[in-house]
Amino acid sequence: MGIRLNLDTHTNGDSPIHCWRPAQKLIGLGVLVFAFAAVQDLRLVPAMLLVTGGLYAASGLPVSLLLNRFRYPGFFLLGIILLLPFVSGGTVVWQWGILALRQEGCITVLLITARFFSILTLGLILLGTTPFVTLVRTMRSLGLPPVLADMTLLSYRYLYDIADNLATMQTAMRLRGFSNRTRKGLLLPNGQTLKQLAALAGSLLIRSYEQAEQVYQAMRLRGYTLQNSKFKTQSSKFKTLSWSTTALFLTLLVAASFVIAEFLL
Amino acid sequence: MHIPDGIVPVQIGIGGYVVTGLITWYSLRQINRMKDPMQGVPKAALLTTAFFVASLIHLPIPPASVHLVLNGMLGCVLGYYAFPAILIGLFFQAVTFGHGGLSTLGINGLIMGIPALLAYHLFQLRQTFGRQLKPRLAFGLFAFLAGTFSLGLSALIFFTIVIVTIPSNLDAATERAAVFTLLLAHIPLALIEGTFTAMLVLFLERVKPELLQGEW
Numbered sequence: 001m002g003i004r005l006n007l008d009t010h011t012n013g014d015s016p017i018h019c020w021r022p023a024q025k026l027i028g029l030g031v032l033v034f035a036f037a038a039v040q041d042l043r044l045v046p047a048m049l050l051v052t053g054g055l056y057a058a059s060g061l062p063v064s065l066l067l068n069r070f071r072y073p074g075f076f077l078l079g080i081i082l083l084l085p086f087v088s089g090g091t092v093v094w095q096w097g098i099l100a101l102r103q104e105g106c107i108t109v110l111l112i113t114a115r116f117f118s119i120l121t122l123g124l125i126l127l128g129t130t131p132f133v134t135l136v137r138t139m140r141s142l143g144l145p146p147v148l149a150d151m152t153l154l155s156y157r158y159l160y161d162i163a164d165n166l167a168t169m170q171t172a173m174r175l176r177g178f179s180n181r182t183r184k185g186l187l188l189p190n191g192q193t194l195k196q197l198a199a200l201a202g203s204l205l206i207r208s209y210e211q212a213e214q215v216y217q218a219m220r221l222r223g224y225t226l227q228n229s230k231f232k233t234q235s236s237k238f239k240t241l242s243w244s245t246t247a248l249f250l251t252l253l254v255a256a257s258f259v260i261a262e263f264l265l
Numbered sequence: 266m267h268i269p270d271g272i273v274p275v276q277i278g279i280g281g282y283v284v285t286g287l288i289t290w291y292s293l294r295q296i297n298r299m300k301d302p303m304q305g306v307p308k309a310a311l312l313t314t315a316f317f318v319a320s321l322i323h324l325p326i327p328p329a330s331v332h333l334v335l336n337g338m339l340g341c342v343l344g345y346y347a348f349p350a351i352l353i354g355l356f357f358q359a360v361t362f363g364h365g366g367l368s369t370l371g372i373n374g375l376i377m378g379i380p381a382l383l384a385y386h387l388f389q390l391r392q393t394f395g396r397q398l399k400p401r402l403a404f405g406l407f408a409f410l411a412g413t414f415s416l417g418l419s420a421l422i423f424f425t426i427v428i429v430t431i432p433s434n435l436d437a438a439t440e441r442a443a444v445f446t447l448l449l450a451h452i453p454l455a456l457i458e459g460t461f462t463a464m465l466v467l468f469l470e471r472v473k474p475e476l477l478q479g480e481w
Binding site: 201 | 270275289302313317325359360464469
């Protein structure tokens with residue numbers, strides 16, 4: 001497959017995380033994600049950030065990739081960070097008029113931000129060190145239904161083809177004089193523009209549907225069935241099974257420690 | 266309308282995965298009962314991608330622009346494939362743009378997927394209740410209802426989860442009022458989404474009607 005997600009550009013490394021077998025890595029990091037999501041005590045945050053930083057350093061992924069990832073924190077998250085310190089909790093630590101900064105709200109924001117950062121970084125480590133196709137095949141070998149796995153792989157295969165189709169059609173529309181005309185009134189879209197954009201989206205769906213017919217015929221000719229997709233995810237670069245299992249065991253131990261500490265503190 | 270990682274309690278995240286798993290199992294069971302489930306896989310996959318790409322089209326709504334959700338339209342076209350399609354779309358969004366998250370994939374799947382499945386059934390009602398209407402009118406009307414309803418329901422589930430699970434000083438009445446107010450603010454968007462869905466369905470009905478037949 002020639003098409004690559006941006007993350008796939010870093011999957012050819014030879015760091016210990018790159019060489020960790022995909023199945024063990026997926027289980028280990030997946031469990032750690034949920035252990036981090038369960039952190040409610042502020043005292044566990046430094047340890048959580050330390051583990052996250054350690055894993056990221058071990059993955060050898062560039063820091064610029066991580067920073068690039070945080071360009072999209074989302075307005076929703078930003079809204080919560082700005083709002084919660086003023087509406088959550090009862091202990092006022094600073095007041096200006098009707099605005100009261102509350103201690104509990106600040107703690108919640110710190111927890112949310114730390115969890116968000118750690119989980120997003122773990123996701124980046126997983127996806128940045130494992131080729132996307134290998135990841136889906138690993139999920140398939142771990143029990144992902146074949147319909148879901150095949151749909152994901154085919155969607156991934158045609159993602160940029162269809163995005164290119166859309167870009168070409170949008171260019172053609174502009175060359176024929178289309179512009180996003182707007183009415184003067186607030187919140188009122190131009191009916192003609194809406195109709196043309198609906199035709200654009202419709203044409204995209206029809207092209208994809210017709211392409212899918214050809215894909216299906218080609219797949220049938222090659223003997224495709226839903227049940228026969230046995231995938232091989234082993235590669236010479238992966239470390240031995242015992243190494244990967246030890247790494248999985250250690251990750252599960254760290255995850256269990258966070259959950260137990262959460263109960264005890 | 267995606268919940269990022271780290272916002273909701275872990276119980277909600279795990280619960281979301283469990284319910285999403287059940288609905289996926291039910292959807293796959295319905296798919297496997299189809300005449301040739303294998304035939305639908307490439308079509309559903311490419312249409313999933315097309316919907317994912319089409320949702321990047323921005324509609325100019327003065328003074329800004331909005332992007333479409335299209336989960337109602339997805340239900341109208343893909344039927345039971347809509348729920349797996351939404352999971353895949355959300356997975357791509359989490360992976361490529363960082364929208365949503367891996368720990369909240371289940372809950373986000375419910376926010377978008379349940380309305381899509383209901384929109385599918387709502388759209389199918391045209392065959393029962395739309396018989397008295399002209400075919401094009403029935404298509405347009407039920408597509409509008411499916412598009413409007415699915416976005417409205419997604420907004421309702423999203424705001425309810427966020428407001429109820431995030432710790433705040435709000436009492437139950439204030440929380441209800443906040444959900445209601447945020448929902449009211451989404452009515453214009455739901456109407457625009459419904460209008461766009463109706464236009465899109467009417468276009469497909471004219472150019473490629475087999476896309477709306479639902480039986481692959």
